[in-house]
Amino acid sequence: MPQMADPNFARTVVLLCDYTDEGAFGLVVNRPMDEPAWRLVRTDPPVRVDPDLKLWIGGPVDPQRTWVLMSEAQGPEDEQREICPGVLLSVSHELTLQLLQAPPSSRARLIVGYAGWAPGQLDQEIAASAWLSLDVDPHLIFGVPAEQMWETALRRLGADPSALQTSSGVH
Numbered sequence: 001m002p003q004m005a006d007p008n009f010a011r012t013v014v015l016l017c018d019y020t021d022e023g024a025f026g027l028v029v030n031r032p033m034d035e036p037a038w039r040l041v042r043t044d045p046p047v048r049v050d051p052d053l054k055l056w057i058g059g060p061v062d063p064q065r066t067w068v069l070m071s072e073a074q075g076p077e078d079e080q081r082e083i084c085p086g087v088l089l090s091v092s093h094e095l096t097l098q099l100l101q102a103p104p105s106s107r108a109r110l111i112v113g114y115a116g117w118a119p120g121q122l123d124q125e126i127a128a129s130a131w132l133s134l135d136v137d138p139h140l141i142f143g144v145p146a147e148q149m150w151e152t153a154l155r156r157l158g159a160d161p162s163a164l165q166t167s168s169g170v171h
Contacts, residue, residue: 001130002164008028008060011030012150013030013140014026014029014059014131015029015069015136015141017083021119023117024122025114025115026059026115027058027115028056029109030146032054032055032056033056033112036049036051036054037053037054037055037100038050043097043100047097047100047101049101050100050101050102050103053102055112056069056111056112058111058112058115059115060113060115061115063113065112065114066091066112067090067110068091068109069087069088070087071087071107071108071138072088073088075095080092083136086138087136087138096110106142132153134156
Protein backbone atom coordinates (compact mmCIF):
# COMPACT_ATOMS: atom_id res chain seq x y z
CA MET A 1 0.00 0.00 0.00
CA PRO A 2 1.19 3.56 -0.57
CA GLN A 3 1.26 4.28 3.18
CA MET A 4 3.86 1.54 3.81
CA ALA A 5 6.42 3.52 5.80
CA ASP A 6 9.09 0.82 6.12
CA PRO A 7 11.76 1.82 3.56
CA ASN A 8 12.50 -1.87 2.96
CA PHE A 9 9.02 -2.32 1.52
CA ALA A 10 7.81 1.08 0.29
CA ARG A 11 6.50 0.68 -3.29
CA THR A 12 7.69 -2.93 -3.49
CA VAL A 13 6.25 -5.93 -5.24
CA VAL A 14 6.88 -9.06 -3.17
CA LEU A 15 6.65 -12.58 -4.54
CA LEU A 16 5.28 -14.67 -1.68
CA CYS A 17 7.09 -18.01 -1.97
CA ASP A 18 6.05 -19.74 1.28
CA TYR A 19 3.09 -19.10 3.56
CA THR A 20 2.75 -21.66 6.35
CA ASP A 21 1.97 -21.96 10.05
CA GLU A 22 5.69 -21.37 10.69
CA GLY A 23 5.64 -17.97 8.92
CA ALA A 24 6.05 -16.55 5.46
CA PHE A 25 8.95 -16.08 3.04
CA GLY A 26 9.04 -13.79 0.03
CA LEU A 27 11.31 -11.94 -2.35
CA VAL A 28 11.06 -8.32 -3.39
CA VAL A 29 11.12 -8.47 -7.19
CA ASN A 30 11.29 -4.80 -8.21
CA ARG A 31 14.46 -3.51 -6.53
CA PRO A 32 17.62 -3.76 -8.65
CA MET A 33 20.76 -2.58 -6.88
CA ASP A 34 22.42 0.58 -8.15
CA GLU A 35 25.93 -0.87 -7.94
CA PRO A 36 26.93 -3.40 -10.62
CA ALA A 37 27.40 -6.94 -9.35
CA TRP A 38 31.13 -7.01 -10.16
CA ARG A 39 31.72 -4.35 -7.48
CA LEU A 40 29.84 -6.29 -4.81
CA VAL A 41 30.47 -9.98 -5.42
CA ARG A 42 33.52 -11.85 -4.21
CA THR A 43 33.73 -15.57 -4.84
CA ASP A 44 36.24 -18.19 -3.86
CA PRO A 45 37.69 -19.15 -6.25
CA PRO A 46 37.29 -15.81 -8.03
CA VAL A 47 35.14 -15.62 -11.17
CA ARG A 48 34.85 -12.84 -13.72
CA VAL A 49 31.47 -11.19 -13.07
CA ASP A 50 29.72 -9.81 -16.15
CA PRO A 51 30.17 -6.00 -16.08
CA ASP A 52 26.50 -5.35 -16.92
CA LEU A 53 24.97 -7.68 -14.34
CA LYS A 54 22.95 -6.15 -11.53
CA LEU A 55 21.87 -7.90 -8.35
CA TRP A 56 18.37 -7.48 -6.95
CA ILE A 57 17.45 -6.73 -3.33
CA GLY A 58 15.10 -9.48 -2.17
CA GLY A 59 14.50 -8.04 1.28
CA PRO A 60 16.22 -6.98 4.47
CA VAL A 61 16.77 -10.46 5.95
CA ASP A 62 20.11 -12.27 5.45
CA PRO A 63 21.62 -10.00 2.76
CA GLN A 64 24.50 -12.45 2.24
CA ARG A 65 22.12 -15.18 1.00
CA THR A 66 21.60 -15.53 -2.75
CA TRP A 67 18.56 -16.80 -4.63
CA VAL A 68 18.04 -17.34 -8.34
CA LEU A 69 14.60 -16.43 -9.62
CA MET A 70 13.94 -17.60 -13.17
CA SER A 71 11.20 -18.16 -15.71
CA GLU A 72 12.38 -21.59 -16.88
CA ALA A 73 14.31 -24.47 -15.36
CA GLN A 74 18.09 -24.11 -15.28
CA GLY A 75 20.72 -25.92 -13.30
CA PRO A 76 20.29 -28.92 -10.99
CA GLU A 77 16.65 -29.98 -10.76
CA ASP A 78 16.93 -30.95 -7.10
CA GLU A 79 18.04 -27.40 -6.21
CA GLN A 80 15.04 -25.57 -7.65
CA ARG A 81 11.32 -25.50 -7.14
CA GLU A 82 8.36 -24.08 -8.96
CA ILE A 83 6.64 -21.22 -7.16
CA CYS A 84 3.97 -21.18 -9.87
CA PRO A 85 3.99 -21.95 -13.61
CA GLY A 86 6.66 -19.75 -15.17
CA VAL A 87 8.36 -18.79 -11.89
CA LEU A 88 11.06 -21.02 -10.38
CA LEU A 89 13.35 -20.47 -7.42
CA SER A 90 16.81 -22.00 -7.05
CA VAL A 91 19.53 -22.02 -4.42
CA SER A 92 22.09 -23.69 -6.70
CA HIS A 93 25.61 -22.41 -6.10
CA GLU A 94 26.67 -23.59 -9.58
CA LEU A 95 23.77 -21.77 -11.26
CA THR A 96 24.57 -18.63 -9.28
CA LEU A 97 28.18 -18.75 -10.52
CA GLN A 98 26.99 -19.30 -14.13
CA LEU A 99 24.63 -16.33 -13.98
CA LEU A 100 27.30 -14.09 -12.47
CA GLN A 101 29.47 -14.67 -15.52
CA ALA A 102 26.78 -14.54 -18.23
CA PRO A 103 25.28 -11.44 -19.81
CA PRO A 104 22.23 -10.28 -17.83
CA SER A 105 18.91 -11.87 -18.72
CA SER A 106 15.41 -10.55 -18.13
CA ARG A 107 14.35 -14.18 -17.50
CA ALA A 108 16.70 -14.90 -14.58
CA ARG A 109 17.71 -12.77 -11.62
CA LEU A 110 20.23 -13.04 -8.83
CA ILE A 111 18.54 -11.85 -5.67
CA VAL A 112 20.23 -11.17 -2.33
CA GLY A 113 18.35 -11.22 0.93
CA TYR A 114 14.69 -11.99 1.47
CA ALA A 115 11.55 -10.87 3.27
CA GLY A 116 10.41 -12.97 6.19
CA TRP A 117 7.46 -12.90 8.57
CA ALA A 118 6.99 -14.69 11.89
CA PRO A 119 3.95 -16.92 12.39
CA GLY A 120 0.81 -14.77 12.09
CA GLN A 121 2.74 -11.56 11.35
CA LEU A 122 1.80 -11.34 7.67
CA ASP A 123 -1.85 -12.12 8.52
CA GLN A 124 -1.86 -9.15 10.92
CA GLU A 125 -0.28 -6.87 8.32
CA ILE A 126 -2.83 -7.92 5.69
CA ALA A 127 -5.68 -7.38 8.18
CA ALA A 128 -4.27 -3.88 8.82
CA SER A 129 -4.39 -3.20 5.05
CA ALA A 130 -0.60 -2.91 4.80
CA TRP A 131 -0.48 -5.21 1.76
CA LEU A 132 -2.55 -5.87 -1.33
CA SER A 133 -2.45 -9.28 -2.97
CA LEU A 134 -2.53 -10.32 -6.60
CA ASP A 135 -2.15 -13.67 -8.33
CA VAL A 136 1.41 -14.30 -9.46
CA ASP A 137 2.01 -13.28 -13.06
CA PRO A 138 5.39 -14.26 -14.55
CA HIS A 139 5.09 -11.45 -17.10
CA LEU A 140 4.79 -8.88 -14.31
CA ILE A 141 7.98 -10.21 -12.71
CA PHE A 142 10.07 -10.77 -15.82
CA GLY A 143 8.44 -8.54 -18.47
CA VAL A 144 7.68 -5.24 -16.74
CA PRO A 145 10.54 -2.82 -15.95
CA ALA A 146 11.28 -2.67 -12.22
CA GLU A 147 10.39 1.02 -11.94
CA GLN A 148 6.92 0.35 -13.41
CA MET A 149 6.11 -2.91 -11.62
CA TRP A 150 4.43 -1.52 -8.47
CA GLU A 151 2.10 0.76 -10.41
CA THR A 152 1.38 -1.96 -12.97
CA ALA A 153 0.46 -4.40 -10.17
CA LEU A 154 -1.90 -1.85 -8.60
CA ARG A 155 -3.56 -1.15 -11.94
CA ARG A 156 -4.09 -4.89 -12.49
CA LEU A 157 -6.09 -4.86 -9.27
CA GLY A 158 -8.22 -2.09 -10.75
CA ALA A 159 -6.73 0.61 -8.54
CA ASP A 160 -5.45 3.99 -9.65
CA PRO A 161 -2.24 4.52 -7.61
CA SER A 162 -2.79 8.29 -7.49
CA ALA A 163 -6.27 7.79 -5.96
CA LEU A 164 -5.08 5.63 -3.05
CA GLN A 165 -4.72 7.20 0.38
CA THR A 166 -1.13 7.80 1.41
CA SER A 167 -1.73 8.63 5.08
CA SER A 168 -1.78 6.07 7.85
CA GLY A 169 -4.78 5.34 10.03
CA VAL A 170 -8.45 4.76 9.28
CA HIS A 171 -9.73 5.98 5.90
